[in-house]
Amino acid sequence: MENRAFDTHKLGVGYGFESHPKRAVEMPPTWALLVALGFMVGAMCFWLYIALNLLAPTPRAPHRSEKQYTTILPDGSRSEPQPLPCWLDKWAAEKEVAKKEAAKQPVSKVVMPPQMPIEEPELFMSVVVPAYNEEERLEGMLEEAVDFLESEYGSAHAGEKGAADKKGWEVLVVSDGSKDATVDKALEFAKEHQLSQHPIAKPGPWSKKGSANPPHSTHIPHGSIRVITLEENRGKGGAVTHGMRHARGQYIVFADADGASRFGDLGKMVEGCKKIEDKQGRGVAIGSRAHLVGSEAVVKRSKLRNFLMHSFHILLRIMTPPATARIKDTQCGFKLFSRPTLPYIIPYMHSEGWIFDVEMLMLAESADIAMIEVAIGWKEVMGSKLNVVWDSIGMAWGLALLRACWLLGIYKRD
Numbered sequence: 281m282e283n284r285a286f287d288t289h290k291l292g293v294g295y296g297f298e299s300h301p302k303r304a305v306e307m308p309p310t311w312a313l314l315v316a317l318g319f320m321v322g323a324m325c326f327w328l329y330i331a332l333n334l335l336a337p338t339p340r341a342p343h344r345s346e347k348q349y350t351t352i353l354p355d356g357s358r359s360e361p362q363p364l365p366c367w368l369d370k371w372a373a374e375k376e377v378a379k380k381e382a383a384k385q386p387v388s389k390v391v392m393p394p395q396m397p398i399e400e401p402e403l404f405m406s407v408v409v410p411a412y413n414e415e416e417r418l419e420g421m422l423e424e425a426v427d428f429l430e431s432e433y434g435s436a437h438a439g440e441k442g443a444a445d446k447k448g449w450e451v452l453v454v455s456d457g458s459k460d461a462t463v464d465k466a467l468e469f470a471k472e473h474q475l476s477q478h479p480i481a482k483p484g485p486w487s488k489k490g491s492a493n494p495p496h497s498t499h500i501p502h503g504s505i506r507v508i509t510l511e512e513n514r515g516k517g518g519a520v521t522h523g524m525r526h527a528r529g530q531y532i533v534f535a536d537a538d539g540a541s542r543f544g545d546l547g548k549m550v551e552g553c554k555k556i557e558d559k560q561g562r563g564v565a566i567g568s569r570a571h572l573v574g575s576e577a578v579v580k581r582s583k584l585r586n587f588l589m590h591s592f593h594i595l596l597r598i599m600t601p602p603a604t605a606r607i608k609d610t611q612c613g614f615k616l617f618s619r620p621t622l623p624y625i626i627p628y629m630h631s632e633g634w635i636f637d638v639e640m641l642m643l644a645e646s647a648d649i650a651m652i653e654v655a656i657g658w659k660e661v662m663g664s665k666l667n668v669v670w671d672s673i674g675m676a677w678g679l680a681l682l683r684a685c686w687l688l689g690i691y692k693r694d
């Protein structure tokens with residue numbers, strides 16, 4: 281064995297070593313170094329795990345007032361806050377009961393479905409609109425939306441179950457702690473377009489002046505626009521998820537309040553989704569602007585924005601599982617879900633900010649739900665709330681956190 285000791289006398293006199301008794305300093309053997317290294321890595325993993333647990337976003341529970349909505353009554357007045365129907369509360373309660381029942385059975389007899397189904401739809405299409413300080417942009421978006429919704433899915437009357445006949449729609453505007461008149465604007469819009477109030481259609485701001493048959497002048501059934509007010513700002517992800525918990529539709533789409541996506545392409549999204557639905561009727565259609573890359577609308581955006589967008593896509597490809605990584609446009613604010621898909625995604629959402637779309641897609645992928653990208657029309661609308669630099673950093677950080685939490689089992693399905 282090699283003598284690892286070194287002799288302090290060899291260092292020569294005058295360094296003060298002579299005053300001490302000669303002692304051999306042993307270098308630790310290789311195995312000890314490896315054990316120490318293993319210990320350090322273990323400790324780092326432990327602290328990383330603790331840090332992730334502390335940093336992992338946990339959505340706050342909704343306040344009581346947030347489980348209510350306001351709408352316009354047939355006489356044109358504003359309703360008192362009404363309780364919002366919530367499929368998730370009912371589903372979670374039924375799941376608890378089923379689990380308790382299963383625990384009483386002998387193990388061989390327990391057959392729990394991978395996910396409990398949720399209550400039947402009441403209408404065909406639910407539109408969730410996250411809206412944060414959108415008093416300027418909301419009206420135009422609503423005009424385009426109700427125009428399409430009423431012509432495609434209109435004429436189911438209140439209380440009628442129209443989902444099976446592709447009838448009936450609702451719009452859930454989720455004001456996310458808005459400080460401006462977003463809520464008033466939404467209710468005003470509902471009142472102005474209500475048939476009982478305005479037998480003569482009122483054209484909106486996007487209608488062509490002087491047209492004999494002005495577009496966007498649709499009459500809507502009362503109660504079809506519901507406004508939910510979150511007491512404090514949660515972020516787009518929090519607002520969309522909250523709305524989707526209370527949707528009554530066979531299909532649920534979320535759409536940005538700026539009206540940038542061409543709402544008329546919703547029909548294409550439904551067709552696309554139907555094509556890929558599995559036996560349980562699960563499927564996700566993702567509005568996509570990928571075909572517009574290189575078009576004037578995208579090129580006109582700042583170089584910095586386009587650079588950050590490309591960098592984010594590279595990061596997504598590296599950090600997300602394969603089906604999500606293949607999606608060309610994960611951030612488009614126009615995504616459609618069939619109702620049986622909801623219990624696989626909504627109860628397990630954590631992201632409250634801009635990265636929530638990616639979490640939705642990753643959850644769909646992990647439950648083997650098929651996804652399809654559908655090319656949609658899109659226009660640039662002024663007044664974006666996105667802070668290009670800060671929100672890009674936030675999204676990259678949010679993505680890393682999300683991925684780590686799901687991989688390490690900090691987030692899990694129960």
Ligand SMILES: Nc1nc2c(ncn2[C@@H]2O[C@H](COP(=O)(O)OP(=O)(O)OP(=O)(O)O)[C@@H](O)[C@H]2O)c(=O)[nH]1
Pocket residue numbers: 409410411412413414456513514515516517518519520535536537538540613661663664665666
């Ligand atoms: N709930 C919520 N929604 C937000 C927040 N910020 C923006 N939104 C909504 O998210 C949607 C998209 O916002 P935009 O500002 O248009 O951002 P974007 O569409 O991602 O970016 P652009 O392509 O620049 O328009 C709109 O419906 C906003 O009202 C927020 O803090 N909370």
Ligand SMILES: [Mg+2]
Pocket residue numbers: 536538540661664
């Ligand atoms: Mg936008």
